[in-house]
Every structure is written in structure tokens, then in C-alpha cells.
Amino acid sequence: MSGSDDPWGKWRKPEAVAPEAEAKPVAGAPDGSADAGERETRATPAVDREKKPKTNSADAAPARARRPAPEVVAPVVEEKLVDPTGTLSVRRSVPREWGKLPLRGGSSLRKPSVPKAAPVERVASSEPKSAWARKTDRPERAARPASAPKVVVVREGPTPEGVRLSKVMSERGMCSRREADLWIERGWVFVNGEQVSELGTRIVDPQSSEITVTQDAKKDQAKAVTILLHKPVGYVSGQPEPDCVPAVTLITAENQAPNSIGPEFKPWMLRGLAPAGRLDIDSTGLLVLTSDGRVAKRLIGEDSDAEKEYLVRVSGEMIKGGLDLLRHGLELDGKPLKPAWIKQLNEDQLHFILKEGKKRQIRRMCELVGLHVIGLKRVRIGRIRLGDLPMGQWRFLRPDEAF
Secondary structure (H helix, E strand, C coil): CCCCCCCCCCCCCCCCCCCCCCCCCCCCCCCCCCHHHHHHCCCCCCHHHHHHHCHHHHHHHCCCCCCCCCCCCCCCEEEEEEECCCCEEEEEECCCCCCCCCCHHHHHCCCCCCCCCCCCCCCCCCCCCCCCCCEEEEHCCCCCCCCCCCCCCCCCCCCCCCCCHHHHHCCCCCCCHHHHHHHHHHHEEEECCCEEEECCEEEECCCCCCCEEHHHHHHHHCCCCCCEECCCCEEEECCCCCCCEEHHHHHHCCEEEECCCCCCCCCCCHHCEEECCCCCCCCCCECEEEEHHHHHHHHHHCCCCEEEEEEEEECCCCCCCCHHHHHCEEEEEEEEEECCEEEECCCCEEEEEECCCCCCCHHHHHHHCCCCEEEEEEEEEECCECCCCCCCCCCCCCCCCCC
């Protein structure tokens, strides 16, 4: 092919002629033998031994010639024209070359090219970033200053005069403080003939002030009940614990003692019923449940001195002087216990009379003197005795009974 017929001739590089390599003798072949041709083929040009610089493939390959765009002939379009006279006429439009003649509005049939958007430079903004911003874009938080020590501010002012009305009513035995607040809120309480309906009201002279309640308050208090239950082992007296049954579940019509004197049991009587004193799950005996605040204050109030009598079965050997220590001289939780009346009935039975009721008090007292409690039964609270009430049954507190 001649140079004029070669379209790539002007881009083609002249071929380099490699110098003849010196033929190296091959072991085992005589000089000038037929292996000279083999030696000649094995010879490596000097140009190949040199390390050729790396070139870009795009630069090495010749550029392709751009193909001419195919000529597109626009179709003949017939336009319908409306003459002023109202007749239609058809005008045959002249064929237009695609992309050369402008259309209406100066546009072209050529597909408009979308200009590339200029790169946008990010400018630091003072506005707060959204919550979706990445953590890496967020500025580092400034270290929090060390918190100053809290200062207790004591406000100076006059001390409120008088005593809270609910406290006075509780001390007089009219009701509990909770019931008093409820009655005051409902407007059932009068002081010296004046109605009181605001909680926290104080009276200056509690000794000489006359406090009365309405019939509604008396009816509400008459609904309160007090129940005596012979609790068996396995029931908890207070709040229910995991895998334990509260003793209040025994208060049903079926478990009411046959000789019980009082009103007919109704389910609404259970409303507000709570134990007045605790009795361990491993203990049995008399348990008082009441919705009357006066009874609860008498049995478990801060100033309560109601006696509680127990029969206790023990095992082990008591230390020397242990009986005297049980009566007075022991401490629980870092506080000395009140004096108690204790009598030893036999080798394995003790008789306790206490005026306080700490958690598992008798069991912990016996452990301090070398004894282990294996059975405990409460037989009296105040002036109310358990008597012959069957285990698991209950009865109402009679009107002639009081603690």
C-alpha cells in the first residue's frame, strides 16, 4: 500500500530497525553450524534490552477519525391555512435540512446541550446545621465548665402559726390524717362554726377550738370496717411479694367465721382495707385488717403503746444470761430495743409481750442469744385476743370491742 493510499500514514511512526545482535555460541554446537539460525532467533535486539518508558495507551493508539454525521432529510409537512374568507388551503412546505434552518422563536431542531453546572464552592455558614448532618461535620463541643457546688438557700420568713387542722383531728381521735384531709377537701369540716375546705389550714388555738363534722363524714366513717383474721403460714401480711399470696385474699364470704357478729359481708368492704401491723410469712396468728384510720393510728401510730403477745417455739441452747438480754439490753439496726416482758415456759417455748414491732424482731432477738425460732404465733393485740377463731377464717370487730 502506497503512502497516499494509507489514511493513517501521517500518524504512523517509522519502524525502528534493530541492529543485528551478535550471535552467541550455543553449548554443544560447532561454530558455523546450522544452529546459527537458532542463535540468530535467540538473539535479543539491543533496543529490547533497554527499559522502555511507560506510555499512555491513549497516546500510543492513533486517534479514530470522526465519522461524518448522516444527512437527515426533514419530512414534508403540509400546513393547513385558514383564509380570511373562511376557506381552507393546504400549503406544501419546503423540505428543511435538519439542524440548519431555525424554527419559531429562534430555536433549532438540534437537541439542546445541557451546560455543565459550575462547581459550587462550599462557604462556611453561621446558620446551625440540621439534625441530619453527619457527626464529622459537627463542630466539637466545648468542654463544660465544672459545676459549682450546690448552695442551699434558707429563706427567712415568719414561721407559720398554729397547727394543721388534720393533725389536730387525728390527735383527738376523730379520724386519721388522711381521712381528715379528704373531709376537709369535701367541705365536711367546721371550725368554730366556720366551714373549712382548704387543705393545709392551720388553727391558732387547737385546745379551745371547736371542731365538728357533717353527717356525710359520719356516714363515710361508719362504712369503715375492722376485720380479725387468723393468718396461716404462707401468706404475707403487707405488700405481695413474688410467689407469695397476700392475706387479704382470705377475706371472702366463705371464710367468714360462723359465730361472727356484724354486718353481712359485701365486696365493697375490701376497699381501703389494709393490715394494721405486720406478721411474717412463716408466722401465724392474729392479724388486723382495717379501713378505719382511728384503729390504724391506735395500733401502728408513732405514739402507739399497744401490746402484742406471742407464743414462740425455739431450738438450740441459750447463752448464759440470754433471758435477761431478751428482756432488755439488745440492739437491732444500731438502736436499742424497748423493754419486753419475756417468760420461758419450757425448754423449747417462750412467751413474749412486746410494745414495738420491728421487722422479724423476735427471730432476730433469739438469734442474738443462740436460739433458732421454729414456730411463732401471735395470740393478742391490745385487748383483743385470737381466742378460738379457726385458722384461715375471720370475723368483724364487735361494737363492744376496742384495742
